[in-house]
Amino acid sequence: MKTGQQHIAGLRDGRAVFIDGKRVDDTTRHPAFRNAIQSVGKLFDFAADDANRELMTFATPTGGRANRIWQLPESFDELRQRRTALEAWGGLHGGFLGRAPDHVASCIAGMYMGLDQFEAYDKDRAKALADYYAYARDRDLYLTYVIINPQADRSKSAAQQKDAFLTTGVVDQDAQGITVRGAKMLATGGIMADEVFVTCIQPLQPGDEPYALSFAIPMNSKGLQILSRKSYEASSQSVFDNPLSSRFDENDAVLYFDDVKVPWDRIFVYKNLEMCQKQFHATPAHVYQNYQAMVRLSVKVRFLIGMARRIAETNGVLGFPQVRETLGQLAAEGGMVDAFVAAMEVKGTKYGRYYVPDRHTLYAAQTLTQQLYAKILNTLRELAGGGMIMLPSSVQDLANPEIATLVEKTQQSPAAGALDKVKFYKLAWDAVGSEFASRHQQYEMFYAGATFVTKNHSFRTYDWDSAGGLVSNMLSSYELADELKTSQAA
Numbered sequence: 001m002k003t004g005q006q007h008i009a010g011l012r013d014g015r016a017v018f019i020d021g022k023r024v025d026d027t028t029r030h031p032a033f034r035n036a037i038q039s040v041g042k043l044f045d046f047a048a049d050d051a052n053r054e055l056m057t058f059a060t061p062t063g064g065r066a067n068r069i070w071q072l073p074e075s076f077d078e079l080r081q082r083r084t085a086l087e088a089w090g091g092l093h094g095g096f097l098g099r100a101p102d103h104v105a106s107c108i109a110g111m112y113m114g115l116d117q118f119e120a121y122d123k124d125r126a127k128a129l130a131d132y133y134a135y136a137r138d139r140d141l142y143l144t145y146v147i148i149n150p151q152a153d154r155s156k157s158a159a160q161q162k163d164a165f166l167t168t169g170v171v172d173q174d175a176q177g178i179t180v181r182g183a184k185m186l187a188t189g190g191i192m193a194d195e196v197f198v199t200c201i202q203p204l205q206p207g208d209e210p211y212a213l214s215f216a217i218p219m220n221s222k223g224l225q226i227l228s229r230k231s232y233e234a235s236s237q238s239v240f241d242n243p244l245s246s247r248f249d250e251n252d253a254v255l256y257f258d259d260v261k262v263p264w265d266r267i268f269v270y271k272n273l274e275m276c277q278k279q280f281h282a283t284p285a286h287v288y289q290n291y292q293a294m295v296r297l298s299v300k301v302r303f304l305i306g307m308a309r310r311i312a313e314t315n316g317v318l319g320f321p322q323v324r325e326t327l328g329q330l331a332a333e334g335g336m337v338d339a340f341v342a343a344m345e346v347k348g349t350k351y352g353r354y355y356v357p358d359r360h361t362l363y364a365a366q367t368l369t370q371q372l373y374a375k376i377l378n379t380l381r382e383l384a385g386g387g388m389i390m391l392p393s394s395v396q397d398l399a400n401p402e403i404a405t406l407v408e409k410t411q412q413s414p415a416a417g418a419l420d421k422v423k424f425y426k427l428a429w430d431a432v433g434s435e436f437a438s439r440h441q442q443y444e445m446f447y448a449g450a451t452f453v454t455k456n457h458s459f460r461t462y463d464w465d466s467a468g469g470l471v472s473n474m475l476s477s478y479e480l481a482d483e484l485k486t487s488q489a490a
Helices: 004-010 034-048 050-056 076-093 101-113 115-121 123-138 273-281 285-315 321-346 359-388 395-399 401-410 418-432 435-446 451-461 464-475 480-489
Strands: 016-019 057-059 065-067 143-146 169-173 177-184 195-198 213-218 224-228 253-263 267-270 349-351 354-356
Touching: 004 034, 034 050, 034 076, 034 101, 050 057, 050 076, 065 123, 076 285, 076 321, 076 354, 101 115, 101 123, 101 143, 101 195, 101 285, 101 354, 115 123, 115 273, 123 267, 177 213, 177 267, 195 253, 213 253, 213 273, 267 273, 273 285, 285 321, 285 359, 285 418, 321 359, 359 418, 359 435, 359 451, 395 401, 401 418, 418 435
Parallel strands: 016 224, 143 195
Antiparallel strands: 057 065, 169 177, 177 253, 195 213, 213 267, 224 253, 349 354
16 A cells, blocks of 8 residues: 555656646746655555555455455445445545545456456557556556547547647557657646546547547656646635635646657557547446546535534524524535435446446436536535635735734624634635636536536436336326227216
8 A cells, every 4th residue: 555655756757747827846946746645645645554454455366465456346245345444434525535546447457347348449558458457456556547538629620620630640650569658637636646647538539539548657758748827826825714625626738749659558448439439438437436526526525514503502692493494405515415426326326336326317417417516515605695705915924913802702602712713714715716716616517527427327227217117108008099088978
């Protein structure tokens, strides 16, 4: 099991990260990334702690122990056991690390469960995947992924763009591997990750074969350039003022592959349009990775609902009937998310030897939670009123005795001291109203794809035969001729 210190040391590998017009010498010490990297380190420390051995690790076929993020459940009980580990990890960041190490690990594990699909496609590519799964598992790697093409002209396919290598595609190949050039997005957490899984989840068209790839490489690969978005951590100098954005800004980045060499033993799909889709949807990969996302979201929703009640208590309105009604609605919606996760498990099915969550229940949950997240944030805003806005400008106000005295007088609460109230509302604003919070609302809306994508997944996987059968059975239970005979006899 990897420790946090080992993970952080591994990030000092010469990777090419760019932000604010400059290349970063050491991301682990840079003010745009260092705190989030430390937060990830704490995840690995928690998993490596002997006290959490049963909770966070499982026995591998080779006799060692590995992080449960790589576990391949063969029963309902094992799936639930793994979920408990994911929830424990999610609780360390309140669900705000959307691409923590357990997400892409779930994707690779799901692909491995569907190894039969890869073997039917190409035995060499199947072996590369199987070997890579074991490699990543045994080294407790943190993987990010880039599975979306640059937006550019979305009315045209990858091959039809003005620049043939806007999207990452094959430039050359030889006995050692392939050379790729172009961009991919959205490497959430990539700056803190060990390696990146590169592929395309969007449907590709005939002619797009050079872009129909699936491979994994280290983040410090020669020619790989990491273009960071604006860092919210960099502008959040105080943990007290910005408790979330100062520590859990996992960052997002565009990756540009400037003639990057990828060896054959790291390539899982090569120039095959059909297999690019099948790696996700014909295997358990898409379900398994998004099941992890729903487990994380259930933790985050629980955190936000807990915050809603704390707002009511802080403002002294918990006894108001209309407030209790609002909190009851939130509690019901939180219960719905938890029920979805449990239902995915209970309705799960076997894929070969493995037990995987129910596909349609997952997509139903994603469809509804995309709509729910913004509603929860708006409810918190309504409960808080101006409380999240009229706060001291920074922690420096509290260091000034004269200003601190005024804060004590003006930030009163029946349930908390002035400083505790300020501390809480600083947290609430960072979760609901800050730039960091706005990014999270956008993330929860689109991490699973646009709403039409999740709705189409729901349409595609629903049991229409069962629903239609009920309608047909009811229609067949009566006939017009029988009705006419009855009326004529009368």
